[in-house]
Amino acid sequence: MALKLHNTLTGTKDLFEPLEPGHAGMYTCGPTVWNFAHVGNLRAFLFYDLLRRHLQVVGYRVNHVMNVTDIDDRILDQAMHAGTTIGDYVKPYLSAFFEDMATLRAQAAEHYPRATEHIGDMVAMISALLEHGHAYIAEGDVYFRIASFPAYGALSRLDRTGLRAGTRVAADKYDKESVSDFALWKKAQPGDEQLGAAWDAPFGRGRPGWHIECSAMSKRYLGDTFDIHCGGIDLMFPHHENEIAQSEAANHQPFARVWLHSEHLAEAGGEKMSKSAGGFTTLRDLVAGGHDPLAVRFFLMANAHYRARIRLSNDALYAAAEQVRRLRDFAGRVRRSAPGPSEDQALVQRVAAVRAGYREALDDDLNLPQGIGLVFELIREANAALDEGRVGERGHSELLALMDEVDAHVDVIGADEPGLADEVERLIAEREAARAARDFARADRLRDELRERGIALEDSKEGVRWKRIRVGTE
RNA sequence: GGCGACGUAGCCAAGUGGCAAGGCAGAGGUCUGCAAAACCUCCAUCCCCAGUUCGAUUCUGGGCGUCGCCUCCA
Numbered sequence: 001m002a003l004k005l006h007n008t009l010t011g012t013k014d015l016f017e018p019l020e021p022g023h024a025g026m027y028t029c030g031p032t033v034w035n036f037a038h039v040g041n042l043r044a045f046l047f048y049d050l051l052r053r054h055l056q057v058v059g060y061r062v063n064h065v066m067n068v069t070d071i072d073d074r075i076l077d078q079a080m081h082a083g084t085t086i087g088d089y090v091k092p093y094l095s096a097f098f099e100d101m102a103t104l105r106a107q108a109a110e111h112y113p114r115a116t117e118h119i120g121d122m123v124a125m126i127s128a129l130l131e132h133g134h135a136y137i138a139e140g141d142v143y144f145r146i147a148s149f150p151a152y153g154a155l156s157r158l159d160r161t162g163l164r165a166g167t168r169v170a171a172d173k174y175d176k177e178s179v180s181d182f183a184l185w186k187k188a189q190p191g192d193e194q195l196g197a198a199w200d201a202p203f204g205r206g207r208p209g210w211h212i213e214c215s216a217m218s219k220r221y222l223g224d225t226f227d228i229h230c231g232g233i234d235l236m237f238p239h240h241e242n243e244i245a246q247s248e249a250a251n252h253q254p255f256a257r258v259w260l261h262s263e264h265l266a267e268a269g270g271e272k273m274s275k276s277a278g279g280f281t282t283l284r285d286l287v288a289g290g291h292d293p294l295a296v297r298f299f300l301m302a303n304a305h306y307r308a309r310i311r312l313s314n315d316a317l318y319a320a321a322e323q324v325r326r327l328r329d330f331a332g333r334v335r336r337s338a339p340g341p342s343e344d345q346a347l348v349q350r351v352a353a354v355r356a357g358y359r360e361a362l363d364d365d366l367n368l369p370q371g372i373g374l375v376f377e378l379i380r381e382a383n384a385a386l387d388e389g390r391v392g393e394r395g396h397s398e399l400l401a402l403m404d405e406v407d408a409h410v411d412v413i414g415a416d417e418p419g420l421a422d423e424v425e426r427l428i429a430e431r432e433a434a435r436a437a438r439d440f441a442r443a444d445r446l447r448d449e450l451r452e453r454g455i456a457l458e459d460s461k462e463g464v465r466w467k468r469i470r471v472g473t474e
Numbered sequence: 475g476g477c478g479a480c481g482u483a484g485c486c487a488a489g490u491g492g493c494a495a496g497g498c499a500g501a502g503g504u505c506u507g508c509a510a511a512a513c514c515u516c517c518a519u520c521c522c523c524a525g526u527u528c529g530a531u532u533c534u535g536g537g538c539g540u541c542g543c544c545u546c547c548a
Contacts, residue, residue, distance in 0.1 A: 029548070037548085044548035073546070156543080157477075210546085232548030233479095239547090262548070263479090270540065274547055303497085304487060309480075309541070316486050319498035326497080329511065361488090370488050373496035383512055387505095440507055447509080458510050465511085 003058050005228075006307060006365045008155060008236065008259040013365050016258065018227050024060040026052065027218040027256065029231035029239070030112070032069040033093040034078055037100055038280035039312055040265040040273040043300045044232045047262040049106040050301055051230065053409050054362050064109040065221045068094065070116050072210055076197055085196035087116070100283045103293045104300075105411045113217040115208065121216035122208045123201045125250045126184045130203065134249040138175040140187030140204050146180050149245045155259060156237035182242055183209035211242040218256075219247065229256035234272075236261055265300070266311045273312070281312060289314075294412045295321035302368045302410055323376070324412045329467075330379045331403040331413045333386060334396065336462070343392030347385050351398040354378045355405060368409060375406055424455055428464055431457075 003016040018024050028048040031037050037045070048066065055062050070090045079089035101108075115122075126142055129135035134148045146152050188198040188205045197207050218226060224247070231240060240259065247255040264272045273280050286296055291314075299320035304310040354374050361371035382399055385391050391399070407413040431446040447457050456469045 031548080032546095041548045047548085230548095234543070234547055237543065238545090264542070264548075266541075272542070272547090299486090307479095308487085310486085313486080315498075319486060321498095323497055326511095333512085367488075369497095370495075373488055376496050380513080384514090387513060435507085438507075444508070456510070459506075460511080 003054070003363045004365055005258055005260060008261050009257075014258070016227075018060065019225065019257070022059070022061060023063065024055045024228065025063045025065075025222040025226040026055075026228040026230065027065045027067075027214070027222055027226060028109070028229075029214065029235055030066040030068050031097050032072055032074065033090045033097055034072065034074040035093060036096050036282040036284065038273055038282055039286065039296070039300070040232075040280070042100065042104060042283060042296075043265040043310075044230075044262045045101065045106055046104060046297060046301045047260075047306045048109075048230055049104075050306065050366055050368060050409060051228070051260065052107060052109075053411075054366055057359075057362070057405070057408050062110070063222065065111045065113065065218065066109040067214055067217050068097070068112055068114045069210070069213065070094065070114045071197060071207060076192070076195055079195050079197075080191060085194070087196050103283060103287075104297045105294075105415065111221050113221060115213040115217070118213065118217050118220060119199045119208065121220050122212045123199070125212060125216050125219070125246065126208075127202060128250045129184065129246065132249065134246075135184055136177065137203055138177075140206070141175075141183055142185035142203055142209075143176055143181040144184055144242065144246060144249075146178055146182075146245065149249050151248070152245050153241060155241050155244060180238075182211060182238065184212050184246070185209060211239055212246060214239075214243050215246040215250070215255075218243075219251065224251040224253035224255070226256055228258045228260060230260045230262070233261040233263055260306075262306045263309045266309055268311060268313050270311060286317070291317050292321050292324070294324050294415055298324050298410060298412055302372050305365075305367055305369055307365075323372075325469075326376070326379065327403075327406070327410070328413050330383065331407075332465075332467075333383070334399045334403065337386060337391070337396070339393045339396040340389040340391050342390060343394055344385055344390035347381065347390060348392075348394045348398055350378060350381060351395060351402055355398070355402050358402070358405060362409065372406070372410075375402070378402070424450065424453075424466070428457065428466065432464065 004013045005016050006013045016024075026048075028045075030045070031041060045066075048064070052062050052064050071086055075086050075090060079086045082089055126135060129144065130137070130142065133145070135142055135144050137143075185201065185203060185206050185208060188207065192198040192207060198205050199207065218229070229240070229243075236259075244255050247253075267273050267281075283293070283296060287293060295317055299317055300310075302323075303316060303320055310316075354377075357374045358371040361367040361374065364370075382391070382395075385395065403413060427446055427450060431443045434440070434443040434446065450457060450466070451469070454468050455466050458465045458467070
């Protein structure tokens with residue numbers, strides 16, 4: 001079965017057909033590095049990760065561009081308060097972003113263009129828009145003329161005539177021709193020079209509006225028309241709508257062919273997580289709270305479908321940690337077990353069926369939760385078969401293949417185990433000696449000590465196994 | 475006010491016009507020196523009311539509830 005993706009433009013799940021056979025170009029709206037990314041941001045970024053990984057699984061060579069917005073109003077405000085330049089202000093948050101992505105095991109994109117490094121591309125595009133009457137200058141600012149782009153609104157299906165005669169919109173600037181026209185370029189303000197936030201342009205010194213960066217940078221790295229554009233659902237309007245208008249008006253070519261939007265992560269109370277709405281949770285908060293980053297990754301990626309809203313909660317995170325543990329325990333068990341003498345043909349067929357079902361679920365608009373459900377069901381059956389020695393050569397290799405396929409997306413199974421410290425090894429040996437001497441009190445004491453240090457032991461016929469566990473109580 | 479989404483067990487969640495995946499938590503059991511892991515068993519009239527249908531959780535209409543977008547936002 002071929003890959004189907006839910007395209008916001010059509011509103012349906014459509015067969016994915018790339019412009020160029022075997023290649024997939026994707027542009028994903030990245031972070032604004034004015035602060036740490038919150039878990040809701042990270043959910044979107046892990047959705048991108050799932051998409052790029054599955055495109056690779058299907059066989060595409062992926063060219064993934066993820067922009068970094070390093071200039072916007074919030075950054076300007078913060079830099080001004082901090083008495084520094086936007087470049088310096090942004091630095092720690094930029095590295096924090098890459099650290100978080102690494103902690104969550106997100107694959108690196110092929111390009112991470114920064115807005116401030118592509119001002120020239122933006123200026124060129126704005127100039128083209130001005131030339132063709134799609135933009136106009138008003139008191140030094142440049143606006144996009146929405147009236148010049150009749151197709152505006154196709155993505156979000158927003159009826160602009162129903163716009164509320166709003167307080168905020170009207171209170172904006174009234175030198176715009178229409179309230180919906182948006183800024184492409186903002187005239188330099190007195191403080192902007194010190195912040196390092198002003199550039200020369202034929203239409204006056206200033207700084208870019210927010211939307212233009214994505215149009216300019218996607219063009220630079222992927223061309224006028226490209227395969228996939230992703231973002232959080234809140235970017236659909238107006239950001240993505242504006243991108244389409246700018247790009248298609250400037251390039252006279254269709255923009256992104258497929259639009260994918262991921263749903264929000266909500267706070268425990270059910271409300272959308274965002275800075276303006278109050279508190280927000282970062283990955284660092286969760287890790288400090290004792291949560292395993294792998295559990296966070298699994299929760300954000302596999303707990304629910306990307307187009308379903310999810311709520312962040314400790315319980316959900318603990319449940320995810322258990323699922324990760326179960327996957328890892330099972331994969332480890334298969335890996336270390338030698339194929340048994342007898343082969344349960346029914347099991348072999350079951351594994352093959354689950355492999356196919358898993359792939360089919362992912363091909364169906366990246367339905368990882370469904371695929372994972374199939375896998376867990378099989379794990380129970382396979383564990384039983386392993387208990388009874390019914391897994392032969394075929395079953396063994398089928399199971400290994402399945403777990404590799406699962407890990408190609410979730411990437412929590414092969415995540416490195418830290419090496420066993422010499423001291424821990426010594427303690428295990430000591431405990432074994434105590435057990436052999438039937439000094440169980442001493443053996444249990446040693447096991448408890450290790451547990452307190454995050455090492456859990458499992459006695460089995462093949463010997464003592466150890467693994468890392470979450471330390472402390474919740 | 476306009477547009478839209480969602481409501482499945484204590485919690486998270488997939489899904490389908492025909493006996494309701496999966497995970498977590500819980501109860502009982504097998505195994506174990508004790509544990510852990512694993513396995514077995516148990517745990518849902520799919521928000522309410524109408525309609526269409528042989529049959530609806532799934533389709534249609536209405537209601538109630540939750541949330542999102544319309545304004546910076548992943």
